[in-house]
Amino acid sequence: MRLFPTGVALLCxxxxxxxxxxxxxxxxxxxLTPPRILVSVLNTARAHPVLSASRSFTVHLLSDRQTTTAGQFASREKPAGTALEDLVEQDVLPGALATLWCSVEEVFQGxxxxLFLSRVExxxxGEEDGEPLIFHRGALGTKQQ
Known part of the structure; x- marks a missing residue:
């Protein structure tokens, strides 16, 4: 799948x-009607039991100026706890293209x-003129590269 470019987001x-x-x-x-998305989360990820219990989350669609944020939350030493609480509830992560507030409707094992099938509430x-952050061939980049 490393050959397939995808967008990058932060799930909180x-x-x-x-x-x-x-x-x-x-x-x-x-x-689109009703608006629904699907996110895939590794069963052993630290976020998995929290997401399963809370049944709600935000997705911040990251811009090409947020490679540091993407790297920070992809590491084993991710920020957690009360320092993150604002990211779950805030309007839009500064610099992000958009934020989606979602509620989990169904969970499928894959x-x-x-796989968390979720309604976009x-x-x-955010940054209307921003460019998306892309993951391709194991690296972060932009559509311009």
Missing amino acids: TGTGDKAVGMTINALMSVS GDHS SIGH
């Missing part, structure tokens, strides 16, 4: 000391990942 879920965030690229639109627009 949980509250208080249970808040977690993770960089994702397995995200797809499922339906091997070593769980609200959308916040």
Whole structure:
């Protein structure tokens, strides 16, 4: 799948000391009416049990100026806890293209990942003139590269 370019997003879920965030690229639109997306989360990811319990999350669609943010939340030493609480509830992550507020409707098992079919409850627009952050061939980049 490394040959297939995808967008990059930050998924945040949980509250208080249970808040977690993770960089994702397995995200797809499922339906426009009603608006639904699907995210794929590794079963052993720290965010998996929190997302399963909270049944709600935000997805911040990252811009090409947010490679540091993407790298920070892709590392094993991700920020967590109360420091992340604002990212779960805030309007739009500064610099992000958009933010989606979602509620989980169904969870499907897909091997070593769980697929969270979710309803998009609200959308916040961010950097309208920004370019998307892309993951391709194992690296972050832009559509211009």
